[in-house]
Amino acid sequence: MSFNFQENRLFVESKALSEIAQEFGTPCYVYSRAAFESQLAQYHKGLDGQSGLICYAVKACSNIAILNILAKKGAGFDIVSIGELQRVIRAGGDPKKVVFSGVAKEYKEIQYALEVGIHCFNVESPDEIDLINQVAFDLNKIAPISLRVNPDVDAKTHPYISTGLKDNKFGVDIKQAVSVYERAAKLKNIEIKGVDCHIGSQLIDMTPFMDALDRVLNLVDELAKKNIIISHLDLGGGIGVDYQGETPPDIAAYIQDVREKIKGRDLSLIFEPGRSISANSGVLLTKVQFLKPNDHKNFAIIDAGMNDLIRPSLYSAWQKIQLIEPSSAPLKTWDLVGPICETGDFLGKDRELALEQNAVVAVMGSGAYGFSMSSNYNSRNKPCEILVDGAKVHVIGKRQTIEQQLENEQLISE
Numbered sequence: 001m002s003f004n005f006q007e008n009r010l011f012v013e014s015k016a017l018s019e020i021a022q023e024f025g026t027p028c029y030v031y032s033r034a035a036f037e038s039q040l041a042q043y044h045k046g047l048d049g050q051s052g053l054i055c056y057a058v059k060a061c062s063n064i065a066i067l068n069i070l071a072k073k074g075a076g077f078d079i080v081s082i083g084e085l086q087r088v089i090r091a092g093g094d095p096k097k098v099v100f101s102g103v104a105k106e107y108k109e110i111q112y113a114l115e116v117g118i119h120c121f122n123v124e125s126p127d128e129i130d131l132i133n134q135v136a137f138d139l140n141k142i143a144p145i146s147l148r149v150n151p152d153v154d155a156k157t158h159p160y161i162s163t164g165l166k167d168n169k170f171g172v173d174i175k176q177a178v179s180v181y182e183r184a185a186k187l188k189n190i191e192i193k194g195v196d197c198h199i200g201s202q203l204i205d206m207t208p209f210m211d212a213l214d215r216v217l218n219l220v221d222e223l224a225k226k227n228i229i230i231s232h233l234d235l236g237g238g239i240g241v242d243y244q245g246e247t248p249p250d251i252a253a254y255i256q257d258v259r260e261k262i263k264g265r266d267l268s269l270i271f272e273p274g275r276s277i278s279a280n281s282g283v284l285l286t287k288v289q290f291l292k293p294n295d296h297k298n299f300a301i302i303d304a305g306m307n308d309l310i311r312p313s314l315y316s317a318w319q320k321i322q323l324i325e326p327s328s329a330p331l332k333t334w335d336l337v338g339p340i341c342e343t344g345d346f347l348g349k350d351r352e353l354a355l356e357q358n359a360v361v362a363v364m365g366s367g368a369y370g371f372s373m374s375s376n377y378n379s380r381n382k383p384c385e386i387l388v389d390g391a392k393v394h395v396i397g398k399r400q401t402i403e404q405q406l407e408n409e410q411l412i413s414e
């Protein structure tokens with residue numbers, strides 16, 4: 001475990017988090033290099049001996065230093081915008097290992113992706129196929145595509161992170177997929193490569209994945225009968241993590257199960273993990289600003305808010321919060337609320353903690369959808385990002401300044 005207690009002090013690898021809080025201030029994201037690498041290694045272990053790619057979902061934690069570390073370990077990337085592709089390239093990632101997901105790709109994004117030569121477009125609608133065909137024609141190129149199908153399985157996760165139901169905006173209904181492929185096969189600047197699905201996030205039970213896989217394999221067989229040959233399956237991301245005592249599946253074992261199911265077929269495999277690589281590779285450090293108990297509630301006002309970490313406010317997500325150093329304060333039940341002027345601005349409710357003013361707590365499991373979803377709401381600067389590698393500490397994202405926030409704004413002249 002990359003985050004662990006040593007003599008009651010919380011460490012990341014060989015570094016005490018209190019020293020990091022002291023040196024860089026709070027709020028502050030802290031990541032463990034070893035954690036990122038060992039999670040990615042689980043995926044590579046599962047894929048060993050099988051043709052395929054692990055395409056880390058950049059949206060989960062997009063800092064270029066992190067992307068660079070993963071690229072050096074052989075990762076490809078799942079991107080959803082030109083900005084994410086530019087990050088990957090800046091980080092030294094290989095465009096040939098990039099899959100491009102997302103429902104609303106624009107002409108210039110497709111153009112750039114074709115110019116740098118990505119592995120595949122994961123297309124989400126017939127209109128998008130037409131646009132990709134047009135851009136590829138304009139550039140005199142052939143665009144590799146995979147159709148994101150919506151297998152209509154219930155991932156039984158939070159509704160906001162469930163994506164594979166027929167009333168979700170993502171992908172094409174699997175029942176319509178054959179006709180969409182038949183039409184795409186006739187387009188001159190399109191090359192059909194794969195089938196793709198991503199049914200949701202934070203999945204602990206693997207049954208929905210396997211149900212989706214069965215449906216996708218049926219589709220592959222139906223397409224083969226029509227002489228449309230699929231060379232890769234992209235099963236998306238979605239594997240859950242332990243936030244609150246969940247027991248997530250063994251990643252390598254899950255991939256082995258998938259390999260077992262596709263046995264006898266000439267298919268390579270792509271996975272797009274985000275959360276399972278980054279969530280427990282990072283924490284958010286925040287300091288108790290004030291304690292404000294009243295007759296009904298004990299509020300601990302902390303210096304991080306929903307603008308720094310929106311998951312609790314947005315999805316009612318629960319993340320463990322713990323003191324990074326021992327405290328002699330009495331144990332009480334606290335709501336940890338941020339500085340933002342919204343009632344929904346909290347990072348944790350009803351937490352038993354021995355809090356005192358200026359104590360620093362770590363919000364665990366903040367490496368995924370943490371900094372990457374942060375905002376400047378209430379004109380607050382984004383926090384800094386620190387990467388620990390053994391005993392070495394690197395600033396991989398400086399704390400934002402008000403000048404940077406105001407950079408693109410201007411007064412009118414009268």
Ligand SMILES: Cc1ncc(COP(=O)(O)O)c(C=O)c1O
Binds near residue numbers: 078101198272273
């Ligand atoms: C298409 C696609 N792939 C991969 C991911 C990553 O999912 P997770 O972080 O649950 O692994 C997402 C997340 O939203 C996604 O939409």
